[in-house]
Amino acid sequence: MKRSYELAMIVATDLDKGIGKDNDMPWHISADLKRFKELTSGHPIVMGRKTWESLPKKPLPNRENIVLTRNLNFSAEGATVINSVGDLEKLNLKGEVFIIGGAEVYNLFYAEISKLYLTYVMERFDCDTYLEFLKLKDWETIHESEVLTDEKSGTTFKFIDLKRKN
Numbered sequence: 001m002k003r004s005y006e007l008a009m010i011v012a013t014d015l016d017k018g019i020g021k022d023n024d025m026p027w028h029i030s031a032d033l034k035r036f037k038e039l040t041s042g043h044p045i046v047m048g049r050k051t052w053e054s055l056p057k058k059p060l061p062n063r064e065n066i067v068l069t070r071n072l073n074f075s076a077e078g079a080t081v082i083n084s085v086g087d088l089e090k091l092n093l094k095g096e097v098f099i100i101g102g103a104e105v106y107n108l109f110y111a112e113i114s115k116l117y118l119t120y121v122m123e124r125f126d127c128d129t130y131l132e133f134l135k136l137k138d139w140e141t142i143h144e145s146e147v148l149t150d151e152k153s154g155t156t157f158k159f160i161d162l163k164r165k166n
């Protein structure tokens with residue numbers, strides 16, 4: 001049966017596919033946070049329990065926040081808690097549903113994801129969480145920005161939109 005929704009992944013990685021450190025982001029790029037908000041607002045967002053806990057303010061507003069945990073007693077105020085990938089299909093979601101991390105949850109859904117919104121951080125950061133499974137050969141670029149620089153930190157990055165190759 002065809003699904004009523006499509007899965008998109010939104011992630012920022014460094015040159016080594018690092019995405020996190022000490023359950024936090026390794027960098028602060030304000031344009032990336034702005035783009036994240038613009039793309040995901042109005043859409044359901046799916047995250048692992050650790051990413052939920054890392055959010056400074058939760059739930060993220062104007063989005064249905066969905067948190068994945070194996071803990072059957074977990075409660076997340078303002079969010080929908082699910083305990084398996086199969087539970088997502090029971091939520092009657094529509095349109096573009098964003099997988100927003102972290103590494104475990106990206107990996108879990110990776111094969112089902114048809115669109116990838118990548119912030120490619122063009123430096124190496126001290127990270128403890130990586131996306132080894134992310135293979136750029138699986139993806140075709142739809143749009144790529146010029147190289148941008150975060151004014152405050154000097155970090156350089158690009159925004160790249162990709163779709164899965166058929």
Ligand SMILES: NC(=O)c1ccc[n+]([C@@H]2O[C@H](COP(=O)([O-])OP(=O)(O)OC[C@H]3O[C@@H](n4cnc5c(N)ncnc54)[C@H](OP(=O)(O)O)[C@@H]3O)[C@@H](O)[C@H]2O)c1
Pocket residue numbers: 010011012013018019020021022023024025047048049050051052054068069070071074082083084085100101102103104105106108129
């Ligand atoms: N750079 C980026 O764009 C970006 C985006 C998001 C997050 N991050 C970073 O990524 C790091 C967190 O990633 P992470 O991989 O450690 O954690 P995560 O994916 O956010 O959460 C992992 C948790 O999800 C739950 N889970 C995983 N698989 C499950 C399954 N099959 N069924 C039910 N629940 C399941 C488990 O929760 P329970 O333990 O409660 O059972 C597990 O501990 C942080 O550093 C964060 O800042 C970076």
